[in-house]
Amino acid sequence: MKHLPDSHTIVALSTPLGSGAIAIIRLSGPDALDLINPLLSKSLGEDNIRLATFAEICEGPGGKTIDQVVVTWFQGPRSYTGEDIVEISCHCNTLIIDAIISALVRQGARIAEPGEFTLRAFLKGKIDLSQAEAVADIINARTRQSLHQSMRHLEGRLSERLKEISGEVLNYLSLLEINLDFSEEGIEVMPMAELSRRITRTAGQLQELLNTYDYGRYLQEGIQMTILGKPNVGKSSLLNQLLQKERAIVSEIPGTTRDYIEANLDIEGLAVKAVDTAGIRKTEDRIEAIGVERTLQQLDSADIALAVFEGNRELDGDDRALLQIIRDHRELCQFVVVLNKTDIARNVETEKTLQPLGIPLVALSAKSGEGIGALKKCIKESLIGEQSLESEEIVVTSARHKKALAQTIEALLHADQSLHEGASDEILAVDIRLAMDHLGEITGETTSEDVLNHIFGNFCIGK
Amino acid sequence: MNYYDVVVAGGGHAGIEAALATSRMGLKTAMVTLKKETIGKMSCNPAIGGLAKGHLVREIDALGGEMGKIIDATGIHFKILNQSKGPAVWSPRAQADRLAYMHDAQHRIFTQENLDVIAGSVTGVESENGAVKAAQLSDGRIIPCRSIILTCGTFLNGCIHVGLNNMASGRAGEEAAKGLTENLIDLGFKTGRLKTGTPPRIHIDSIDFDLVEAQLPDDPPVPFSFQSGPIERRQMNCYITYTNQKTHEALLSGIDRSPMYSGIITGVGPRYCPSIEDKVVRFADKDRHQIFLEPEGFDNPEVYVNGFSTSLPADIQEKAIRTVDALRNAEILRLGYAVEYDFFPSYQINATLETKLVENLYFAGQICGTSGYEEAAAQGLMAGINAGLKQQGRAPLILDRSEAYIGVLIDDLINKTILEPYRMFTSRAEFRLLLRHDNADLRLMKKGFAVGLIPEVAYQSMLARKAETETLNKRIAKTVITPAQFNPLAEEKETSGISQNTPLTKLVKRPEITLRELLNCAPDFQDEHVDPNTVAEVEFTNKYAGFLDRQQALVDKFKEMEKTVIPDNLDYQNIASMSAESREKLTQIRPRNLGQAARISGVRQSDVTILMVYIEKGRRSGKGDVSRETG
Ligand SMILES: Nc1nc2c(ncn2[C@@H]2O[C@H](COP(=O)(O)OP(=O)(O)OP(=O)(O)O)[C@@H](O)[C@H]2O)c(=O)[nH]1
């Protein structure tokens, strides 16, 4: 079924990804304020129309904090689209952006269609009549652009794979429909157990694709990795070891690295931008304090962080400060605990304290390089799991595709559940058709005519 | 000749409904048909209803049509199909006593007030200022009239094929209608050619009934019409048998003399109704095909060999049919044949079935590219109703896809490219769960009553049923069942018991338990008689509540899209940013609203959005620039 833009509140990222430190997410529609307020530490209202307001945004009402943001409410009709708009400026980190958009979708917003903000602006009379043609062009151009994008190798292969899968869904949907529309024809019906097996297999295959989303995004945008730890634990040594180059200055004096240092690495085939940071500790030194501040900022935009401890010693107060930072950030960033300097000794107490965090832990020596291989594997696995990194791998890179896949899986699993509850074919068909509709958002619509064509093409129908 | 408000050309299933509807709406109507004696003849299968088609018949009936009543009076084998599935896809079907059906239909036509039957053939539509003025008959007579409804079935340039022999004919033994197609082409209509087929009929005494499986009718039979009493007529069995390898060899031995395979037939046939030779060629790995033996009445020796449609030569038909064990002595009374005929692709009509080119000219039935009695009757009824409403100066009756299969049918006809004869299937109805055969009255009777085709009593009894349903619904919503009341039933049904008081509406969701069983557990209802139809209705809405709500949400969304009306004068060719294909389709079909535009095959999603921009543009330039007014 084709959809028309409606008056539903819509959300989308309105700045291009990777174009700056700040990303702007736009929420437009009659419920904009009602949707976002429960997520904010400070509600927007009459007092702050058009005023930039600092707030924390969380995953759901009363849920975990995602980020500190600046929100601005433009009350309709005095806004770009003529509707209520809330603009959210957040850190330009894909995890954060995703988390905020997902939270708003959970609240009831819908992801905007290409050109939809402009369309609304036009429909609300915000764009001059003479520009109607231009508005139409934008809708057309955006669609063409996304068409063009989907021709790209990665997505092209994704849609090929999805066509295969949707072919299989069409297969068993057709069998159900034969059962309904041609039940007198004496065509052998599919046992329910087999249908269930096929549905769950499809859902599993789609889930595998969905699992590539993070990897796909990393491929597109690269991975940000931060090395954290108190001074002198060997962070710079670790960077140099990973880089196989003396990039950062190493010395026995704590506080050697004052500002952050970046280096591009290849870790098991993944492009990683690693950042060596100033050690984290309580400090009186102003310059070093600024360094610590920036270290924490770095963490906000990181996909993964290596938390370095001295594995040969007991933990001290500064180490515990880092532990607290890990606890505060672990929802938004992957962590790997590195126990360095284990060439000197291994402190059992330290290991005992760090193990229960439930974060992957690697013991190594940044000096000799022993254990570096294990660390690389661990980094890759934390980021993308067991995926192999052949260039032919099919990956999901767009949030829209991710959403469509997730909805497809949900519909299929719902069908399977109904099946186990003894629902009959026409009921199962509701969900399987819904699954086809969601898949169709990526591969193109499947109409009831297509289902019939498939039936007539493959089964001996007709008296 | 005398003036008529409406001239209906054709006396088939579409023509019958159209003529009865207009005459009952008070319009002076003439039915023009080649032979009065063949009005209501079942030219193909002697059955009414079937999957999805049964829904159509119930809807025709709820709107005040005749088909359900005729079959109730003349059916000899009633059966509700798909009873192993959920109630939404149950569908009534009945074998008719073919001759009785025809005579019953004729009786209704001949005794109808305001309706005259004229023997003849309409060969021309006379128009003035783009509107109907008169109907021209082949013998030169002219009937001045205001509306014409064309329901010519397969008669337009009909050509029957048996093997390599063919002859101009609309139906075995009857002449074809010539000239009308050419006249319509002159008026600017586009035409195409379709094909359909029919199997041989054999003598009932030549069947070996020891070698066939019997199919029993439902007992008691359930009538189609909401206004019919119990079915009294004696019932008959149908029978099933199968083809075998020898049959297939016999058929293949004549394939070089098949009009299909030798390329003589150019019309497109329906893929859901292939000939037996087609099935054997296309599905060579199947070692047998099902054959239904359908008697055509008690006093009629003919048996319809359903599943054995063929246009092979006579000798092959006979040879092949006699390879079936039970039919080894089969005596063919009438040969199977293929028929090719003209149709007018249905993008040329509006949702009222009125043609876009000529005002007050309506098409209904096979002329629009459909197949099937029920599809034809549904269109005939709607064309008749709309011709009548228009003459009465009233708003048209257009059913949407969420209201009725009839809505789906007509909407598909006007928006889809029809490449083969169109038949209804339940899978075409996206809101299938809402469109049950047994709630057709609740969905539609109010409209039929408003048109004037439903008598007051029938309407009142529907309202009473509706009220009873609502009351029961309210009562069960308040009913709670205790473990002591429920658990004995649970044990009997081998389902889990309950440990605390549970709302009845929750328990009814369990597939293994019926509402009636639950009512028997609840002291409030235990001894109360509630009409089983009411119980069924309430059971359905409660059992499937979650799914129904979801369908309803989709319906709401769909209706929202129907609200944006597209101005009649919109020039799609001016919309440069729209794809050429979309522009062409939209120009051809001229949808009434955005929802319809979105359903047209070949129109892109983004182009629908662009269309929205242009509608707004048109609206604003008509009213002045809104953006400047509101700032
Ligand atoms: N034995 C041993 N010494 C190490 C290891 N890693 C680092 N060191 C030594 O520890 C000292 C600090 O190393 P850096 O790499 O400068 O430490 P850092 O964490 O970058 O320190 P700041 O930049 O001051 O925060 C140096 O003297 C290193 O040689 C190791 O694995 N084993």
Ligand SMILES: [Mg+2]
């Ligand atoms: Mg350093």
